[in-house]
Amino acid sequence: MSKKALITGITGQDGSHLADLLLKKGYEVNGIIRRASTFNTQRLEHIYQDPHTKNYIFRLHYGDLADANTIRKLIYKIDPDEIYNLAAQSHVRVSFDIPEYTANIVAMGTLRLLEAIKDYEEQTGHRVKFYQASSSEMYGSSPAPQNENTSFNPRSPYAYSKVFAFHCTKNYREAYNLFAANGILFNHEGPRRGETFVTRKITRGVARILAGLDKKIYLGNLDAKRDWGYAPEYVEAMWLMLQQPEPEDYVIGTGEAHSVKEFLELAFHYVGISNWQDYIEIDPRYYRPTEVDYLVADISKAKTKLGWQPKTKFEELVKIMIKHDLELQGLKEKAEQIKLS
Ligand code: NAP
Ligand code: GDD
Numbered sequence: 001m002s003k004k005a006l007i008t009g010i011t012g013q014d015g016s017h018l019a020d021l022l023l024k025k026g027y028e029v030n031g032i033i034r035r036a037s038t039f040n041t042q043r044l045e046h047i048y049q050d051p052h053t054k055n056y057i058f059r060l061h062y063g064d065l066a067d068a069n070t071i072r073k074l075i076y077k078i079d080p081d082e083i084y085n086l087a088a089q090s091h092v093r094v095s096f097d098i099p100e101y102t103a104n105i106v107a108m109g110t111l112r113l114l115e116a117i118k119d120y121e122e123q124t125g126h127r128v129k130f131y132q133a134s135s136s137e138m139y140g141s142s143p144a145p146q147n148e149n150t151s152f153n154p155r156s157p158y159a160y161s162k163v164f165a166f167h168c169t170k171n172y173r174e175a176y177n178l179f180a181a182n183g184i185l186f187n188h189e190g191p192r193r194g195e196t197f198v199t200r201k202i203t204r205g206v207a208r209i210l211a212g213l214d215k216k217i218y219l220g221n222l223d224a225k226r227d228w229g230y231a232p233e234y235v236e237a238m239w240l241m242l243q244q245p246e247p248e249d250y251v252i253g254t255g256e257a258h259s260v261k262e263f264l265e266l267a268f269h270y271v272g273i274s275n276w277q278d279y280i281e282i283d284p285r286y287y288r289p290t291e292v293d294y295l296v297a298d299i300s301k302a303k304t305k306l307g308w309q310p311k312t313k314f315e316e317l318v319k320i321m322i323k324h325d326l327e328l329q330g331l332k333e334k335a336e337q338i339k340l341s
Pocket of ligand 1: 008009011012015034036040063065088089091105136184187188
């Protein structure tokens with residue numbers, strides 16, 4: 001019998017990569033999707049299976065983290081071995097505009113899931129492993145490098161909601177003996193990254209400028225530093241956390257920080273443009289009321305205990321993303337000039 005996984009947020013960047021990974025490992029993969037007026041499963045098209053297919057092992061179910069009743073019913077129906085909670089209103093800037101909604105999904109949504117799992121375990125005796133998508137944003141203004149012992153100083157509604165969810169996960173582990181682990185992931189990116197996060201906004205913007213569709217990219221704070229890694233490698237770490245003998249919390253990152261400005265310079269450099277400043281305009285609407293200036297991961301624990309370490313570093317990540325966006329704009333020759341290692 002293959003293992004069964006349930007992924008919330010399966011339509012997102014990480015959810016789609018995790019689905020790829022678990023299908024390759026032979027899991028039956030179940031995902032919760034929200035009803036939308038347009039298709040929201042673009043990132044899953046390559047693995048989509050018609051429900052009429054024989055041995056159908058990739059199953060999508062309608063649900064929402066705001067809806068405890070449906071979550072509970074789905075857990076009983078699917079009977080999963082592992083649950084990965086990746087669903088979130090995940091945009092930090094937007095969380096200042098919609099703080100209550102963000103907290104409802106990110107904080108309360110996690111609590112709803114954990115309560116449902118606790119009940120389910122008590123009723124059925126079936127042990128379910130739980131992964132919580134915690135975030136380096138929780139560190140906020142704490143000095144870098146950050147590790148599992150660094151205190152949280154959240155600087156946004158998104159971040160304080162993630163802190164709540166982190167502590168819920170830890171408390172259900174300690175109070176009810178749930179196998180519940182927090183992955184404290186630093187920023188991770190790639191061609192499937194949402195278009196409004198800064199890395200993708202830049203690589204997409206550069207490609208659109210070259211295609212003659214845009215003249216400028218409008219950005220906010222260029223001085224913030226982030227530890228940017230490659231998303232497909234990070235979902236491997238999520239899976240590893242649930243294969244350990246005991247549930248624990250782990251920091252995942254690259255151990256290198258770069259500024260938004262460095263990302264910009266490099267993205268333009270790979271398409272042969274050195275005067276990148278001519279294509280950038282600062283728009284204060286992209287500033288955050290409170291910013292997180294400097295995040296960089298200390299991944300000693302993950303290296304030792306999980307045997308995990310990043311393979312793709314900053315320069316390669318920028319190349320992968322810019323090459324992909326050039327291809328999307330039909331700029332085949334330009335894309336071919338970028339050689340991946
Ligand atoms: P993402 O691309 O924004 O995906 C978020 C997912 O959550 C989407 O599938 C979205 O569905 C779903 N979702 C949003 N609201 C929901 C709701 N009310 N009920 C059910 N599903 C809902 O995010 P990501 O980059 O893949 O990140 C995955 C998780 O890791 C998130 O929890 C994020 O906060 C966390 N995280 C991300 C990073 C990073 O650098 N990427 C780092 C640390 C932690 P729709 O497609 O319908 O919108
Ligand atoms: N989005 C965005 N748009 N960010 C900008 C812009 C812009 O136009 N201009 C500058 N920035 C700066 C932000 O102020 C921030 O300091 C940095 O670029 C990164 O912003 P995002 O790409 O939006 O990511 P984030 O670090 O705020 O949050 C992401 O990483 C977290 C992990 O640390 C998200 O994926 C979160 O969900 C995740 O938890």
